[in-house]
Each structure stands twice: as structure tokens, then as C-alpha cells.
Amino acid sequence: MERTRMPVDERTRSAQQLRAYLDGLGVPVAGFVREAQVYRHLSAQGLTLFDVRPPQVVREAQWQPLLDWVDAR
Known part of the structure; x- marks a missing residue:
């Protein structure tokens, strides 16, 4: 299955409309992750945010709500 990535x-x-649409379909929205160059740089090296020291990715703290959502499941 091909993954679709859509920065919002x-x-x-548009994010409010997307959330309303997905809510109407019954698709849970765990959160939004902003578009950032760090993802491109890390993926080019075969790395994730969790493979580097926290100070290098401190701005990517928006991942915590998503991790909390996954842990709750």
C-alpha cells in the first residue's frame, strides 16, 4: 500500500476542513505534523527523529501527542 503524505x-x-471530512468518515486524527526540512535530511540518511540527539530535533515536539495517542492504543 502506498503511503500518502500531505503536509497541512x-x-x-484547510486543516479544519480536513479534520471535519475525516471525522465524517469516522477516521481518527491523531494530529498533524508540519512540513520540515529535517524529515528530508534524516530520511536521506536512513534515519528518523528518534535516531538523533534530542537537541537536534527539539522543534519537532509536535510528535509527542501522536506518540501519546499510539501508546494509548
Whole structure:
């Protein structure tokens, strides 16, 4: 199955519309992850945010709500 990646700024109207649409389908939304160059750089090296020291990715703290959601499941 091909994964689809669609960057969405959660503060925008489009994010609100996307959330409403997915809610209507019964698809849970765990959160939004912003578009960032760090993801491209890490993936080019075969790494994830969790493979590098925290100070290098401190701005990517928006992952915590997603991790909490996964842990709760």
C-alpha cells in the first residue's frame, strides 16, 4: 500500500476542513505534523527523529501527542 503524505498546517482553514471530512468518515486524527526540512535530511540518511540527539530535533515536539495517542492504543 502506498503511503500518502500531505503536509497541512493545523492552524489553517484547510486543516479544519480536513479534520471535519475525516471525522465524517469516522477516521481518527491523531494530529498533524508540519512540513520540515529535517524529515528530508534524516530520511536521506536512513534515519528518523528518534535516531538523533534530542537537541537536534527539539522543534519537532509536535510528535509527542501522536506518540501519546499510539501508546494509548
